[in-house]
Amino acid sequence: MDLEWRVTVLLAALAVGGIGWLLLQRGRGVLRTATVRAALPTAVAPHAGERLTIVQVSSEHCSSCGLGARVWRKAVAEQPGVTFAEIDAVDHMDLVRDLGILTTPTALLYDGAGVLRGRVTGAPTPKAAADAVATAEVGVSS
């Protein structure tokens, strides 16, 4: 096969990969309102917050999970009644399937009544995490 063909395939693949990556990043790191009804997983119930419980679904092979957990812990630290818990996706495959979670980390935000309010896919920035906590809470009171 000639060089021209190989160069074309190479450049096309890099372009497709780049565009695919940009599409993958859309909607990452920001709060999306829940579209399915779901209750707080029982395993997390002992750690539930009075106002908001943030549950990050992590996995062993995920390098942004540690970063995400650190950002969330910081975001809830000064917020009374808001708690954070981390669960391993492998132990909660039913939850992963029911909620259609495709990637880790995914943070699930439950209100004080234990009802799913929204989710954040990917590790958020500190500001995005604080915004998500505030927005999810507004949703709770309205």
Add this chain to the structure above:
Amino acid sequence: MSVDDARQINKAGIDPRGPRMGAAITAVLLIAAILLGPGAGTIVLAVVVASFLLGALRGAQGTWQGLVFAALIKPRLSPPEELEAPEPPQFAQVVGLVITGLGLGLTLLGATWALTVFGVLALVAATLNALTGFCLGCEIYLLLRRWATARA
């Protein structure tokens, strides 16, 4: 740096810039393999496969790229802001081994298109990893797991 920090480095993680620099070296080798084509390119691809095999067995920090980073680059950088667990990059090394291993095997069996096709697949993943820190394990581990448990 306090004693506690030093202990954590030994125990808890690796410098996340190491695997990313390794991915950059791998990307350059893959471009060379693809452009050289079957023959010389096959040999370059074999080097990449051997590197991924090291990484799959020992983690990304145990590859020759990881050793180059530790010996030449890291001493010139400031300490990393955060460490990362070694498992995610090791998982990516396993995925890289499977893709490039398939490409090498098929090429050696006479399917010369495989060098280009599997080469660019690995190249896209390595390039994204080097430039953006794209984490293959984050994206596909759960999908693989869901697929495996759905069939079970």
